[in-house]
Amino acid sequence: MVHIAPSILSADFGALNKEISTIEAHSDYMHIDVMDGHFVPNLTFGAPVVRCIQTDTPLDVHLMVENPQHYVDDFASIGLEVLTFHYEAVEYAPSLLKRIRKQGMKAGISVKPNTDITVLKPLLEHLDWVLVMSVEPGFGGQSFMPAALDKIKWLREKAPDLDIAVDGGINAETGTLCKEAGANILIAGSYIFKADDRLAAIRSLRG
Numbered sequence: 001m002v003h004i005a006p007s008i009l010s011a012d013f014g015a016l017n018k019e020i021s022t023i024e025a026h027s028d029y030m031h032i033d034v035m036d037g038h039f040v041p042n043l044t045f046g047a048p049v050v051r052c053i054q055t056d057t058p059l060d061v062h063l064m065v066e067n068p069q070h071y072v073d074d075f076a077s078i079g080l081e082v083l084t085f086h087y088e089a090v091e092y093a094p095s096l097l098k099r100i101r102k103q104g105m106k107a108g109i110s111v112k113p114n115t116d117i118t119v120l121k122p123l124l125e126h127l128d129w130v131l132v133m134s135v136e137p138g139f140g141g142q143s144f145m146p147a148a149l150d151k152i153k154w155l156r157e158k159a160p161d162l163d164i165a166v167d168g169g170i171n172a173e174t175g176t177l178c179k180e181a182g183a184n185i186l187i188a189g190s191y192i193f194k195a196d197d198r199l200a201a202i203r204s205l206r207g
């Protein structure tokens with residue numbers, strides 16, 4: 001079964017809780033992009049803003065920041081379901097993954113489009129969630145990069161029970177390709193939030 005995680009990056013930040021209320025009952029996770037202007041060339045917000053989000057839907061936070069280890073305690077105190085950092089942002093991932101689990105969250109790692117997926121092989125035992133980027137991280141509204149499909153297939157073959165999420169350029173068509181490749185979580189920003197009928201967009205992703 002596929003899970004849907006709307007990415008609030010494409011929502012109106014001035015009315016975030018109202019925006020979330022339009023889709024939360026139909027969503028499995030709320031995907032929250034935290035960007036620092038260094039790891040990616042864009043800025044969003046940090047833990048103080050995430051703490052203000054009011055929803056019963058589990059939060060999945062995607063850290064696109066340098067030194068993600070500095071922020072784990074702050075985010076853990078919010079009560080997230082999933083905390084994901086980038087493989088490219090740390091020198092040694094296992095200790096950080098263990099720390100995230102120890103603080104009661106699912107431990108996730110994300111890989112940028114140019115990162116070879118096989119680097120995750122030694123990390124699989126520490127991972128609850130892998131977020132395959134299908135665009136360069138930083139901005140919504142970009143086109144899906146099909147090279148993500150082979151990464152998803154490789155992961156699914158190696159880890160039948162792993163949560164495999166895909167993020168970037170997801171719509172009904174690319175979402176189907178990702179599901180066929182083995183992804184079980186579809187993250188979509190503009191496809192949902194810019195739709196005239198957001199719930200119909202979510203339904204189309206479930207297929």
Ligand code: DX5
Pocket residue numbers: 007008009010031033062135136137138139140141142167168169170187188189190191
């Ligand atoms: C991009 C973010 C995505 C973004 C996806 O760096 O990680 O979550 O919101 O946006 P769409 O679905 O519009 O490609």
Ligand code: ZN
Pocket residue numbers: 007031032033062167187
């Ligand atoms: Zn994201």
